[in-house]
Amino acid sequence: MNFALPEELLLMQRHVREFAQKEIVPIASELDRDPSFPWETLRKMGELGLLGILTPGRFGGAGLDHLSYAVLLEEISAADASHGTIMSVTNGFPQTVLRDYGSSRQQERYLPRLATGEWIGSFCLSEPHAGSDAASMITRAERVPGGFRLTGTKAWVTSGGEAQFYLVMAKTDPSAGARGVSAFIVEKGVEGMYFGRPEEKLGQHAAVTASVTFEACFLPEEALLGPEGQGFVIAMASLDAGRIGIAAQAVGIARAAFDAACHYADERRAFGQAIREFQGVGFRLADMATELEAARLLALRAAWLKDRGYRVTQEASMAKLFASEAASRITHAAVQVFGGYGYSKEFPIERYFRDARVTEIYEGTSEIQRVVISRQIYRERGR
Ligand code: CAA
Numbered sequence: 001m002n003f004a005l006p007e008e009l010l011l012m013q014r015h016v017r018e019f020a021q022k023e024i025v026p027i028a029s030e031l032d033r034d035p036s037f038p039w040e041t042l043r044k045m046g047e048l049g050l051l052g053i054l055t056p057g058r059f060g061g062a063g064l065d066h067l068s069y070a071v072l073l074e075e076i077s078a079a080d081a082s083h084g085t086i087m088s089v090t091n092g093f094p095q096t097v098l099r100d101y102g103s104s105r106q107q108e109r110y111l112p113r114l115a116t117g118e119w120i121g122s123f124c125l126s127e128p129h130a131g132s133d134a135a136s137m138i139t140r141a142e143r144v145p146g147g148f149r150l151t152g153t154k155a156w157v158t159s160g161g162e163a164q165f166y167l168v169m170a171k172t173d174p175s176a177g178a179r180g181v182s183a184f185i186v187e188k189g190v191e192g193m194y195f196g197r198p199e200e201k202l203g204q205h206a207a208v209t210a211s212v213t214f215e216a217c218f219l220p221e222e223a224l225l226g227p228e229g230q231g232f233v234i235a236m237a238s239l240d241a242g243r244i245g246i247a248a249q250a251v252g253i254a255r256a257a258f259d260a261a262c263h264y265a266d267e268r269r270a271f272g273q274a275i276r277e278f279q280g281v282g283f284r285l286a287d288m289a290t291e292l293e294a295a296r297l298l299a300l301r302a303a304w305l306k307d308r309g310y311r312v313t314q315e316a317s318m319a320k321l322f323a324s325e326a327a328s329r330i331t332h333a334a335v336q337v338f339g340g341y342g343y344s345k346e347f348p349i350e351r352y353f354r355d356a357r358v359t360e361i362y363e364g365t366s367e368i369q370r371v372v373i374s375r376q377i378y379r380e381r382g383r
Contacts, residue, residue: 009068009143019048020079028080030353035198037162037206038083046117048059050087054241055095059111059305066303070248074296078259081355082206088245089158090114093238094121094167097183101226101234106185110165117371122163124154124186124212125131125235129330131155132368134169135232141170148172150184150192153213158363161195164188169215169231178182180233184223191289192217203354225321240316241306242363247299248317250327250359251292257334257352258288265337282339290329295323314376321369324359331356337338 005013023041031038045051053069055061062068077084087285095114097108113119130136135271139152150170157166166186174182196211226234262285265276276282301316331353335342342349360366 005071007065009071012068013071013075016048017074017078019044020075020083021054021176024076024079024083026211028082028346029348030350031080031082031206032203035082035208036248036333037159037208038086038206039162041083042086042117042120043074045083045087045354049115051117052091052095052111052115053091055099055111055115059099059115059260061095061111061115061311065307066244067300067307070175070244070299072301073248074252074255074299075244077249078256079252080206081249081253081352082204084249085204086120086159087206088120088242088249089123090117090163091246091274092242093235094112094165094268096238096241097167097353098277100201101116101183101230103222105222106225110185114165120159120162120176121165122159122168123156123167124157127153128155132365135181136236137169137171137181138180139168139170139176141172141182141184142221143172144218147223148220150186150214150219153211154239155211156199156209157212158207158209158362159210161198162208166212167225169211169235172231174229176229176298176381178232179229179380181235182228183225183231183234184219185225186214186219186223187215187266190217190219197354199310202357203351204358205248217273240311240313242304243316243320243369244299244302247295247302247323249315250323250356251296252290252301252329253352253356253359254288254323254330256294257331258285258292259287260284260347260349260352261334275337284333288333291326292332295319298322312378314373317364317369317372318375319375320359320363321366324356325366327359328353 049062052061057063114121127137141150143147167180168184168186169276171180172182192215194213199209260288265281268275302312302319306312317374337351338349341347
């Protein structure tokens, strides 16, 4: 299963798997039933370097590559998808955008806090009426003396209200479409910033999701991150890496469901034999294993190419599309293997099934991934 991964990464994987099994698995069901933001385990993940995987060592990060990121995110997500989501968002947009576009002042102020887990980061792109069509956002950052005035509401913000760092996309030039969007850093506690009540969701309950409203918030000049008017391109480019992360997360959730189904099919007996000996169950497990492996390979391939400097818009979307839909199919199949117990809260299977579903929605729905892939197909042909 782990062919071709570097020895050092295999060691880290084993270490993180042990950590996740010991620290996260035992609290996952409770967090699902009675959700709270898992600060305690996040702190421990910060100590292990899991919240600054891609951030260079000089800023307190682990300075690892996307391949490591995908492998380690799978491990955390296999233990609990909510931890995986928080980990993916704080590692991704805030830190990679700061690393690639931040001024040295911005990098020095924020990266060490984020990379060590002292602060959690979040990404504010979607709005109540602008999800898939992200460029139609209406949040406005108007120039005022000394900086900008930020007004608008962002929706579905992972870690909204808990995070201390918000990477916010806003229109600085509403007449310029996608080219009129800029990226801003907003710290929690700025005057005029309000959080909505956490959304009540189907799954991933501990990964709090809330709206964030900005009522004429004053942002100083240095809150602008990257060149003015480049925010949309920055967001889209970081979504390429983000989508590799969601693919890895989906693989993690699916793996947990698959492992549980294999174990159960071996233990559970019916009509005088272990149920895995029935072809209907054995073939189902075979399909689950095959899809899981294909999903993992797509995610790792996109990560590997990204590490070699390739633009991976298409590969990341393919990985995210396939892995998220495979995760839904695999968790659905796992419920079936467990029968009535799969539907019961006595086992984590129904949670995997619920947690997997949103991987087909966030960071671009399956439909958006198909839009991106089909556009790239023609772009590669020069059309
Ligand atoms: N890399 C670099 N540049 C890119 C790019 C990429 N992957 N994708 C687009 N761009 C550039 C384009 O080249 C274009 O630049 P020019 O103006 O120079 O030509 C510019 O960005 C605008 O691109 P499009 O014309 O393609 O823009 P569009 O309005 O047609 O939108 C879209 C394209 C693919 C549909 C995009 O809107 C999209 O991905 N939508 C989904 C949004 C999304 O994924 N939201 C998830 C929210 S994040 C989240 O879920 C967070 C969380 O907390 C979990």
